[in-house]
Amino acid sequence: MISGRIALGVEYDGSDFRGWQTQQPGVRTVQTCLEAALSRVADHPVSVICAGRTDAGVHALEQVVHFETWAQRRERSWVLGANVNLPPDVAVRWAHPVEADFHARFSAMARHYRYRIMVQRARSPLRRDRAVWVHEPLDRARMQLAAAALVGEHDFSSFRAVACQAKSPVRRIHYLELSEQDDLLTIRVGANGFLHHMVRNIAGVLIAIGRGDAPVDWTRELLEVRDRTLAGVTAPPQGLYFVRADYPSRFDLPQLETASPLPESTAD
Known part of the structure; x- marks a missing residue:
């Protein structure tokens, strides 16, 4: 069972979304859909932070997000539970517990x-x-x-x-x-x-x-x-x-895509 800070890898087809970021009520965004699904699994409100916000119509192969939870769930349960509650054009690919200093945006190299x-x-x-x-x-x-x-x-x-x-x-x-x-x-x-x-x-x-x-x-x-x-x-x-974001190896995140290694220095 895992709780605390959790990272997810998320894939989505951006065609029918108004971008990543939550906007006014009634506007369909990836963040809004993902937070609603995770809140059902956690049984409490969940807010997510992503590696890189995308505009309307833009897709993601492995967007990385993190969130905080006190719910005790297995990694597989976070993935399956979220996907049951997500629409067909967005899916969680993996879930992984991370240290409290991990940040989907600011930890990315x-x-x-x-x-x-x-x-x-x-x-x-x-x-x-x-x-x-x-x-x-x-x-x-x-x-x-x-x-x-x-x-x-x-x-x-x-x-x-x-x-x-x-x-x-x-x-x-x-x-x-x-x-x-x-x-x-x-x-x-x-x-x-x-x-x-x-x-x-x-x-x-x-x-x-x-x-x-x-x-x-x-x-x-x-x-x-x-x-x-x-x-x-x-x-x-x-x-x-x-496509994806790169993080220091100490976080041991799953990686669906591969590329040439880069220096482990934090991005601006």
């Missing part, structure tokens, strides 16, 4: 995202909420060259939303890679932290470069000017997936 672009002449009704459709060919080599300029520590003011509330625009991107399989182009990115809309804004810039609408050096220029108004369109949300 890095976060990883994936952005999927469907490159084909005709739109796909079956994948309309799983990837962004681009009907023109994209030059992946140009996009990868442009992406290389963003790797490292930079001021990402040109890639943050106007309403972003982060105190500092400086972030360190550990990797930014593109892969292609058939008609699906995937952008993979990992960093010590992300600004609001940062991944979608990066995707929008790279798509423009891949189309030939902007030069390869545009990413470098945008870093230098530090002006969001010069950076073009924010890519749509349905192509974006929160």
Whole structure:
């Protein structure tokens, strides 16, 4: 039996949610659904904190959350009990007891995202909420060259939303890679932290470069000017997936996804 502070790995399809964060009554969000389900299992009100809040339409493969409880339940009971009370588009994948100093957001060393672009002449009704459709060919080599300029520590003011509330625009991107399989182009990115809309804004810039609408050096220029108004369109949300967050090994969390090891330093 476990109680105290518990971490969960949560997967969800963001298509029919108005984002992660609880809003006014009647607005469907992932947090609202998850807290309602966990409160039933715990038999007391539960509040959850997540590793990275997602916008409306954005998906998650392994969102990490934590909550406090005095209810005594087995790990399996938290998973099965929550899932019985959750809608089909969100599910708990694992539950794990953690120390009192674990924090889903502030203990994370890095976060990883994936952005999927469907490159084909005709739109796909079956994948309309799983990837962004681009009907023109994209030059992946140009996009990868442009992406290389963003790797490292930079001021990402040109890639943050106007309403972003982060105190500092400086972030360190550990990797930014593109892969292609058939008609699906995937952008993979990992960093010590992300600004609001940062991944979608990066995707929008790279798509423009891949189309030939902007030069390869545009990413470098945008870093230098530090002006969001010069950076073009924010890519749509349905192509974006929160993949996972990385934590110090002492917390011994389950991990559904793997990637290159990163230094164990706390993110901003």
